[in-house]
């Protein structure tokens with residue numbers, strides 16, 4: 001059976017690269033971007049998530065990001081986040097988790113080898129000197145934050161439409177997927193580049209490609225195994241039984 005083959009490959013591979021999208025946080029109550037009830041439904045992203053929108057009305061953009069920050073801080077990592085933290089501990093140096101999510105839930109679940117490709121709602125970046133700092137706790141947070149280094153105004157530390165990804169982070173992600181023996185793609189519609197290409201890169205370099213998503217995506221035809229399942233259920237079928245059930249010792 002394909003599922004047994006996938007379990008065996010995951011278990012025996014030293015180099016595993018994982019890509020996650022909004023779907024992995026759906027079970028924590030964080031809305032996805034596309035589809036019914038999605039974050040972009042009823043919104044034109046360019047009114048909020050672009051450098052032009054921010055230049056036009058920084059207060060409005062900050063209000064939206066502050067509300068999303070509060071929302072993700074109320075959410076808790078779910079078993080799927082914890083199972084990936086556990087997989088990282090099992091694999092060590094050969095593991096990399098690349099996420100498109102800006103909710104910080106992988107870090108809160110204990111993952112450390114993480115590339116946050118689209119930034120994080122939990123940080124701000126100085127417009128003047130580029131310094132990054134965590135936002136204060138939601139209760140104490142009044143946007144816009146000011147830079148602790150230079151006093152400059154700070155913007156959300158997320159990648160907006162029309163902006164480039166951090167080149168170093170992207171290179172690290174691409175290296176991991178190019179050299180992975182197993183690539184695992186979870187909860188992404190696989191339509192936003194360049195993240196969407198990571199699975200393809202791995203597959204063309206010879207990796208065994210596994211997808212976990214309740215819906216088919218453009219990556220599905222390429223996958224060696226595509227599990228039509230939610231993230232936690234799908235990962236539970238792929239990983240050893242005790243993965244994710246242990247509480248994290250931070």
Ligand code: OAD
Nearest residue numbers: 021022023026032033034100187188189190192215230231
């Ligand atoms: P999307 O909202 O495009 O897709 C979410 C995916 O999660 C869909 O394929 C769903 O089928 C799947 N899904 C839903 N529930 C799930 C569950 N319980 N378990 C697993 N999967 C589930 O989100 P992303 O692909 O992450 O970029 O979107 C990519 C980027 O588009 C985001 O990072 C954001 C957005 O524009 C930026 O903000 C730069």
